[in-house]
Amino acid sequence: MDMFLLRTIISTIAFIIATNFELCFCGCARAEYEIDGECCPMCAPGNRVYWHCTIDTSTTCVPCPESTYTDEPNGLTKCFSCTVCDTVQHLKVKKACTRSADTICEPQEGFHCIKLNKESCELAVEHTECEPGQYIKQTGTAFTDTVCAGCTDGTYSNGSLTACLPHTKCETRGLTEIKAGTSSSDAECEKVTSVGLIVGVTTVLVAVVAVAILSAFIRHRKHKARCSKKSGVHRTLQEPTEDDERINVADSAEPTLINQC
Template identity: 85%
Template sequence: MFLLRTIISTIAVIIASNFELSFCGCARAEYEIDGKCCPICAPGYHVYWHCTADTSTTCFPCPQSTYTDEPNRLTECFSCTVCDTVQHLKDKKDCTRSADTICEPQEGFHCIKLNKASCALAVEHTECKPGQYIKQTGTAFTDTVCAGCTDGTYSNGSLTACLPHSKCETMGLTEMKPGTSSSDAECEKVTSVGLIVGVTIVLVAVVTVAIISAYIIYRKHKASRSKKSGECRTPREATEDDETVSEYLNSSLLTQSNISNMIVIGSTLL
């Protein structure tokens, strides 16, 4: 009997407590102030006057550059967030009376701290080093992913894929410096020693023939003049002979123009 009475008393206390709470507590869309339950304000508004026994809550729109994003009992709205350029942020969506500003990272940066849907702090994307390529490009919320080049390829760090080293032999060139993971092979056109010697011999032979030809022409002309005028020559005749020799030399292969042409041809061959 005692046990039954105890159980009944406990149940009665629980029922009474729940009844009191349901009777005295404010509804979900209300707030309690001075023993009264007042209606809350909608997002974008704040409480201007609390309710009284005869009037409901007076809500007022949030002033410019302020907001409330949830039903509230606030007497003042929150200040809109300003996207800080020092934190490498920029506006993605402007602030409204019912929603705060949404910030996002500047170009080349990614977010490392979020406040709801807005970025609060951003850092610069990682730059890949020479010998690495960009495996995954950085986004507003992820950093750049770098990876190393494999043997036989190279990258300066700005490529999205490594490039193969140049094959100098296939281009008819000689490899002067082998490629590395960060630079291409260096190729150069190299002339063989045999070709250099051959071209040099040809040039010497041409110059020699030109000199001999000029000398033979000169001797023939001199002999011809001697037969016509005798062994003795006047100063005037000597001068004429010198002018004739000069004409032969100018008309021969041994001229400055011809020698320059031979040098150019030899350089081209080398």
């Protein structure tokens, strides 16, 4: 009984080994491909199959044509077409296509990738623009979007700054604040003249004008007084009488002009 059991176990193990040995040789090796029941050697990356192998010949390979590629060992009769970086998808060429590698695309400036295939970007979208009252906390890259953050009290940003700026303190500059700052705009200042200074300047001007008027009035009165005194001693030019006509012209008195005060 023990001998029978031993024979059964040995027979089972032999069957399993024989079955696995057959399975090991029923498929093609890792660097081969199967075609019409034959295992042919694969072509290297950058090449394609021109003729499949036969019992007597190996696989015949040829390089991929321009703008095509194969990036792995293969049994293909046709190479893959190189990817074109689509400007509509906001892409540009990072690395040009070769016979053994496809084109690698990357986002255009101001965009970031949202769909990646291996190392190449397939779709990009524009970076987020920070709004007024926010600053750029983290600048966008080819694979990450812009990160925005709000300004704290007493600071402001128009959305394009990497840090919020403090509001201007008008009083420290000797100015008066006419508009308070917000999170998106700075405070507005204005140079305001002191009321006391305005009153002082106005008073001085009025006094100067009053003195000038008074001086002019006094000069006018003095001038008028001098004219009144002189008017009594001056004679106006008179017409000659009949007696005067008989007097020699040489002995006649000189006419006196009126004093024009």
